[in-house]
Amino acid sequence: MRYRIRTGALAFILHRATGLALVLYLFVHIFSVSRLANPASFNEEMALYSSALFKFVELGLLGVVVAHVLNGARIIAVDFWGASRKQATVFYVAVGVGTLVVLYGAIHLLPAVFDGISSGQLLSPSYEVIHGGGH
Numbered sequence: 001m002r003y004r005i006r007t008g009a010l011a012f013i014l015h016r017a018t019g020l021a022l023v024l025y026l027f028v029h030i031f032s033v034s035r036l037a038n039p040a041s042f043n044e045e046m047a048l049y050s051s052a053l054f055k056f057v058e059l060g061l062l063g064v065v066v067a068h069v070l071n072g073a074r075i076i077a078v079d080f081w082g083a084s085r086k087q088a089t090v091f092y093v094a095v096g097v098g099t100l101v102v103l104y105g106a107i108h109l110l111p112a113v114f115d116g117i118s119s120g121q122l123l124s125p126s127y128e129v130i131h132g133g134g135h
Contacts, residue, residue, distance in 0.1 A: 007088040011071055018068035025061060052116020055109045062105045063098075070094035 005013075032049075035042045048054065074090045077083040083090050 007091050011074065011087075011091050014067060015071045015075070018064045018071070021064045022068060025064075052113045055112040055116075059102070059106055059109045059113075062109075063102045066098045066101045070098045 032042075032045055035045055071091075071094060074087070074094050077090055078087045
């Protein structure tokens with residue numbers, strides 16, 4: 001006898017994993033915003049976040065957010081609107097819609113990644129950093 005992960009279990013695992021990833025991102029985001037007290041270090045950090053490598057990471061974040069939101073909508077449909085008999089169909093529709101949204105985001109984010117790779121400056125900022133942080 002073999003155990004098969006069915007659609008509901010896969011959706012559950014995906015929702016938990018994306019939720020944990022979003023909590024991890026939240027801690028990183030709070031740390032970044034806490035650096036506002038020092039404008040110079042915040043400016044340098046934002047320059048790093050504008051680099052080609054972080055544009056790729058942003059695409060991953062988009063995928064995580066979209067997956068979590070659409071799976072949450074699927075859970076609402078199953079629990080409150082009686083779609084439990086069609087939960088697999090709702091899951092695959094959510095995956096299709098999510099894929100389209102992430103592909104649309106990729107159209108806008110990947111050119112910066114490819115530019116960074118082709119120029120050999122994957123971690124270089126996409127704008128000039130003004131040191132000192134003053135006005």
